[in-house]
Each structure stands twice: as C-alpha cells, then as structure tokens.
Amino acid sequence: MSVPANRRTSPKDNPMVDKKTVAKKATEDISKKDLYLQIDKFLSDKENQVKTFNRGDIVEGEVVDVREGMVIVDIGYKSEGIVAGRELKSETLDWRELKTGDKVLVYVVKPEDEEGQLILSIRRTQQASTWLVLEKARKDNDVVETVVVEANNGGLIVEIGKDIRGFIPTSQLDASRVYIDGVRQVGKDISSKVQKRLNSLVGDKIQTRIIELDREKNRIILSEKMVTQSRDLEQREKTLNKVKEGDILEGTVSGITPFGVFVNAEGLEGLVHLSELSWDKVEDIGNLFQVGSKVNVMVIGVSDGGKRVAYSIKRLLKDPWSEAISKYKIGDVVKGKVQKVVPYGAFIRIAEGLNGLIHISELSDKLVKDPADIVSVGDDVSVKILSISSTERHLGLSLKGAKSKELKANKVEKQEKISEEELASAIDTAIEEELEEKK
Numbered sequence: 001m002s003v004p005a006n007r008r009t010s011p012k013d014n015p016m017v018d019k020k021t022v023a024k025k026a027t028e029d030i031s032k033k034d035l036y037l038q039i040d041k042f043l044s045d046k047e048n049q050v051k052t053f054n055r056g057d058i059v060e061g062e063v064v065d066v067r068e069g070m071v072i073v074d075i076g077y078k079s080e081g082i083v084a085g086r087e088l089k090s091e092t093l094d095w096r097e098l099k100t101g102d103k104v105l106v107y108v109v110k111p112e113d114e115e116g117q118l119i120l121s122i123r124r125t126q127q128a129s130t131w132l133v134l135e136k137a138r139k140d141n142d143v144v145e146t147v148v149v150e151a152n153n154g155g156l157i158v159e160i161g162k163d164i165r166g167f168i169p170t171s172q173l174d175a176s177r178v179y180i181d182g183v184r185q186v187g188k189d190i191s192s193k194v195q196k197r198l199n200s201l202v203g204d205k206i207q208t209r210i211i212e213l214d215r216e217k218n219r220i221i222l223s224e225k226m227v228t229q230s231r232d233l234e235q236r237e238k239t240l241n242k243v244k245e246g247d248i249l250e251g252t253v254s255g256i257t258p259f260g261v262f263v264n265a266e267g268l269e270g271l272v273h274l275s276e277l278s279w280d281k282v283e284d285i286g287n288l289f290q291v292g293s294k295v296n297v298m299v300i301g302v303s304d305g306g307k308r309v310a311y312s313i314k315r316l317l318k319d320p321w322s323e324a325i326s327k328y329k330i331g332d333v334v335k336g337k338v339q340k341v342v343p344y345g346a347f348i349r350i351a352e353g354l355n356g357l358i359h360i361s362e363l364s365d366k367l368v369k370d371p372a373d374i375v376s377v378g379d380d381v382s383v384k385i386l387s388i389s390s391t392e393r394h395l396g397l398s399l400k401g402a403k404s405k406e407l408k409a410n411k412v413e414k415q416e417k418i419s420e421e422e423l424a425s426a427i428d429t430a431i432e433e434e435l436e437e438k439k
Contacts, residue, residue, distance in 0.1 A: 235267025
C-alpha cells in the first residue's frame with residue numbers, strides 16, 4: 001500500500017526513520033538554547049561589558065606598568081590607557097612612586113587617538129576637580145577667590161586654580177579699582193590711566209562670582225561687581241530696617257549732579273538736594289564736594305520702601321540766619337560783596353549764610369537800565385537793610401539808601417565840627433570880654 005505524497009511521515013509511519021537522528025537533533029536544539037542563555041547572561045553582567053568613555057570622564061584605574069616617562073593604566077576599556085609627558089605632573093601625586101596594581105584616578109583626554117590608543121591624564125584630575133568646584137560655585141552663586149596674573153585693554157586675567165585661568169572684564173570690576181574717584185569716566189586720556197591702574201593690580205586677590213563657565217572651551221568669565229553689589233544690597237537692607245527720620249549717618253559722596261549730590265551712607269544711597277547742601281547759596285557744587293568725599297548726613301525722608309531716600313547736610317550745620325537776625329536790624333548799613341548781577345538787581349553776600357537782594361530801583365537815585373552799569377561781581381559795597389524776611393530767609397537791601405545815610409552822617413558830623421569851633425570861638429570871646437571888664 002502506497003503513502004500519499006502530501007502526507008507527512010513519522011517514525012511510526014516510516015520505520016526507516018532513525019530514532020537516533022531525532023534524538024541527536026533534539027539535543028543540539030537544547031544545547032543552542034543553553035548557549036544563548038549563557039551569552040545573554042554574560043552580556044547582561046556589567047562586569048563583562050566593554051566600557052565606553054568620553055573626554056573629561058574621571059575614572060579609577062589600575063596601574064599595569066610604570067616606565068620611564070609613562071604609566072600604563074587599565075580602566076576597563078578595550079585597550080589599556082597611557083599617561084605620558086606633562087599629563088603625569090601633579091601637585092598631589094608623584095607618578096614615580098606608583099607601582100603595578102596601584103589604584104589611581106585618571107582623566108580621559110582622548111578615548112582613542114590617531115593610533116587607536118587611550119590617552120589619559122593624572123594632571124588633569126586635579127584640574128578637573130577644580131572645574132567641578134567651579135561648576136558648583138556657579139550653581140550656588142558662591143564667591144570665588146582669584147589672583148591677578150595679567151592685565152590687558154579689556155580687563156584682568158586671573159588664576160583660579162593650578163593651570164586654570166579666568167577673565168574679569170573692566171566693566172565687571174568695582175569702579176573704585178579702575179577710576180581714581182570711583183566714577184566711570186570717558187576721554188582721550190582715560191584709557192591710558194585705566195590701563196596703568198589695571199597693571200598695578202597684578203598680584204592682588206579679588207573676590208568674584210562666575211558669570212560664564214564653559215569647560216569645553218576653557219572659558220571662565222568672572223565679576224567682582226556681583227560680589228560688591230551683593231554686599232551693598234545686604235548692607236542696604238540692614239540699614240533700611242533700622243533707620244528712621246532724624247538719624248545721622250556717615251556716608252560717602254557717590255555722585256554729583258546739578259540738582260544735588262548722591263550719598264551712600266551705610267549701603268543706603270540717597271540724595272542731598274541742592275537746597276539741603278548748605279545754609280548758604282550754592283553756586284558750584286563741585287567747589288564744596290568731590291566724589292569719594294566723606295560726609296555726615298541726616299535722614300529727612302524715606303519712601304517707596306527705600307527706593308527714595310532724602311538726606312540733608314545743612315541741618316547738621318549751625319544756622320547762621322538766627323544769629324543774623326539778632327545781630328542786624330532794619331536801617332543798619334552793612335558791608336557786603338556782590339555775588340551775582342541779574343537784570344532786576346544784584347545779590348549781595350553779607351556773611352556766611354546771609355544773603356540779600358538790591359532791587360534795581362535801589363541801586364541809584366537815577367534811572368538804572370542795566371544793574372551791571374552800577375555794580376560788578378566781586379565788588380565790595382555798603383548797603384542799607386530795608387527788610388528782613390524770616391520766612392524767606394532773605395534781606396532787602398539798598399545801595400542808594402546806604403549812600404544817602406552816609407551823606408547825612410557826614411553832614412551831621414560836619415555840622416557838629418562847626419558847632420564845636422563856634423563854641424570855642426564864643427568861649428574865647430567871653431574870656432576876652434571878662435578880662436576887659438576887670439581892667
């Protein structure tokens with residue numbers, strides 16, 4: 001009986017099939033399965049995986065060999081790594097003391113060079129640890145101490161750690177280091193002066209904060225202003241929390257404007273308005289104050305949470321007006337100096353803090369079209385006090401009145417002299433008449 005062609009055979013159907021062959025095939029299938037399982041297990045074990053490394057990785061390796069000018073280290077890579085040349089130098093480790101089997105931290109310079117070698121460094125582990133510290137300092141906004149090693153037109157080159165340098169732009173330096181009076185200036189001679197001052201900073205230590213940090217480009221930009229401004233803000237808040245109107249603070253002039261001076265007192269910057277600088281009339285602020293000048297100020301106003309602070313200097317000075325009122329009275333003729341000539345008259349300074357105006361109508365008995373025809377700045381004049389205004393703290397003065405009074409005084413004095421002569425003559429005549437009678 002024949003078997004259909006499309007029917008599968010089995011050992012039962014076909015006694016010609018060898019049972020040993022079937023058993024052998026089943027055994028081979030089981031062996032392959034076990035092998036695959038073993039391979040998977042081997043590959044899943046991290047200890048058996050081929051490690052990969054990138055430039056900048058810091059890893060622990062084992063010293064395989066120490067040769068002249070070279071150390072071979074196994075870090076679990078497909079090939080052993082080489083530390084050679086200047087990459088052996090380190091302040092914390094002497095490579096000559098290494099021996100086979102020692103554990104050592106190394107920095108991956110190149111996972112594979114042109115010759116397929118793994119290039120490592122011992123020197124850069126110390127440098128890399130400094131970078132890690134700097135990265136943390138930037139993240140936490142910590143202060144970083146630097147040492148100035150060089151100055152150029154743009155700022156200062158500073159050393160942060162061994163073989164690690166950064167840059168502080170001139171604009172990020174505290175102005176007091178760069179400019180004599182602490183105020184930024186412009187002009188053709190300023191650049192050379194700034195460079196001279198920058199050169200003088202070589203060797204100085206400067207506290208900074210990190211603006212930019214790029215390890216790959218070996219770029220570090222630092223700022224001193226971020227430190228000093230932060231300190232100022234802390235001091236400002238401290239002062240602002242305790243200060244009240246009437247308090248007296250010690251400060252420094254930080255700026256001069258046509259309408260007054262700015263003063264930084266214990267971190268709290270405020271304005272001393274022109275009217276609060278002096279009891280006397282202020283013509284030129286620059287003659288009284290310079291940036292950097294030390295001054296005492298009285299707090300006379302704090303508003304907007306400290307955004308606006310008003311100070312006074314004159315309120316700490318003796319008010320000459322009260323003394324002037326008691327010393328002078330209406331009708332007195334006093335000496336003064338012409339301070340300013342204006343179309344409507346002339347301002348006269350009688351004493352410190354005591355000023356008055358001669359109106360154009362009081363300059364002369366004659367018609368005056370231009371006060372400059374009668375008086376000039378700097379002239380010493382005698383004036384008569386016409387009025388004293390306590391509210392305006394001002395005197396009304398008269399030049400013609402003083403001259404008229406002087407003329408009258410001279411006439412009276414002359415009349416008094418004539419009367420004395422007449423009296424003497426009369427006495428002489430009386431004596432002569434008396435002698436004649438006796439005869």
